[in-house]
Amino acid sequence: MARGLLGAPPILGGMGLAILELDGVSKKFGALTVAEQISFAVGEGEALGIIGPNGAGKSTLFNLITGNIPADSGSIRFLGSDVTRTPPMARCLSGMGRTFQIPQPFEKLTVFENLLVAGAFGSRRREAEVSDRCAEILVDTGLIDQANVLAGSLSLLQRKRLELARALATEPKLLLLDEIAGGLTEGECRSLVATIRAIHARGVAVIWIEHVLHALNSVVERLLVLHFGKVIGIGKPEDIMASRDVREIYLGIEI
Ligand SMILES: Nc1ncnc2c1ncn2[C@@H]1O[C@H](COP(=O)(O)OP(=O)(O)OP(=O)(O)O)[C@@H](O)[C@H]1O
Missing domain, CATH: 3.40.50.300 (P-loop containing nucleotide triphosphate hydrolases)
Structure with missing residues (x-):
């Protein structure tokens, strides 16, 4: 040690x-x-x-x-x-959840869709089951106003926030x-x-x-x-x- x-x-x-x-x-x-x-x-x-x-x-x-x-x-x-x-x-x-140095969201999905994918994949549950939790995470990470924005059009700060939100979606x-x-x-x-x-x-x-x-x-x-x-x-x-x-x-x- x-x-x-x-x-x-x-x-x-x-x-x-x-x-x-x-x-x-x-x-x-x-x-x-x-x-x-x-x-x-x-x-x-x-x-x-x-x-x-x-x-x-x-x-x-x-x-x-x-x-x-x-x-x-x-x-x-x-x-x-x-x-x-x-x-x-x-x-x-x-x-174990992680973020990557270079955020690589699904650019053609919205912010909320990105979270649904991470939440469902990271917990082996259906998207409908993780939807409420994903909405809470968007509030917690300051992204709720961008929920329906395509990830590809986010600013650097918003991409970093999305990277964090995707990690949190895996609980x-x-x-x-x-x-x-x-x-x-x-x-x-x-x-x-x-x-x-x-x-x-x-x-x-x-x-x-x-x-x-x-x-x-x-x-x-x-x-x-x-x-x-x-x-x-x-x-x-x-x-x-x-x-x-x-x-x-x-x-x-x-x-
Ligand atoms: N898959 C790989 N194959 C061969 N060498 C690698 C591989 N991944 C990293 N390295 C090398 O291992 C060393 C450590 O890299 P690493 O990315 O872990 O450093 P770091 O401390 O995170 O650096 P930075 O602060 O620049 O991000 C570097 O010399 C890098 O070039």
């Missing part, structure tokens, strides 16, 4: 049981090691931020957690069950957000953060990869730092941001 920056054991943010546990997860693409002995746990209802330079292996880590790529070694437990060899769809059905207990604040204006970023905080406040555990640090640090209870596929720090955001390694490696500040 990864130690904190000061060598302390990982804190689960006082949230009790772990919803997700990685133990020694490793992955290589040919000669390139993208995940090396990654171990950490996320508490139920906790929000964990993941930072690291470009190419550090952050999105790859999400793909390992969701099962989109198989781990070479190590184990992944979700809600107490070993899911290391479980296919992505089954992980989604058991409560996640753990929500994985991949650079959802990237490319937004300051005001847009603030409004998206407010939405994410509200989702987290309802008890959904969040793992959020983000380069927009002020947005990330306003939500998460802990930060994990990846560098060349290795966890080089995990702990409270203020401790991580003050760490020499992180300042040198990630923020590019010479000490």
Whole structure:
């Protein structure tokens, strides 16, 4: 299990049981090691931020957690069950939802139709059964006025909101957000953060990869730092941001 920056054991943010546990997860693409002995746990209802330079292996880590790529070694437990060899769809059905760095909605479907597809597919229920829940999610994510708009004509912020809404439609207990604040204006970023905080406040555990640090640090209870596929720090955001390694490696500040 990864130690904190000061060598302390990982804190689960006082949230009790772990919803997700990685133990020694490793992955290589040919000669390139993208995940090396990654171990950490996320508490139920906790929000964990993941930072690291470009190419550090952050999105790859999400793909390992969701099962989109198989781990070479190590184990992944979700809600107490070993899911290391479980296919992505089954992980989604058991409560793992994710957004992708580049939103890819069904452009020729409306916003509401996009949600119906995600809700029905992500819960193996009929569209009529998920329709009310999808309408609620549109309200929660600030998209209700765009319900009948084609996804292809949305602004970047609205596409990010739709990406979030599609993940929520699968009714996640753990929500994985991949650079959802990237490319937004300051005001847009603030409004998206407010939405994410509200989702987290309802008890959904969040793992959020983000380069927009002020947005990330306003939500998460802990930060994990990846560098060349290795966890080089995990702990409270203020401790991580003050760490020499992180300042040198990630923020590019010479000490
Ligand atoms: N399917 C793949 N095959 C081979 N190499 C890959 C594959 N996917 C990612 N990589 C490489 O693995 C490394 C980690 O990529 P990854 O996208 O996980 O980084 P990241 O930390 O998310 O970067 P960014 O912040 O730029 O999104 C990179 O060198 C990338 O080129």
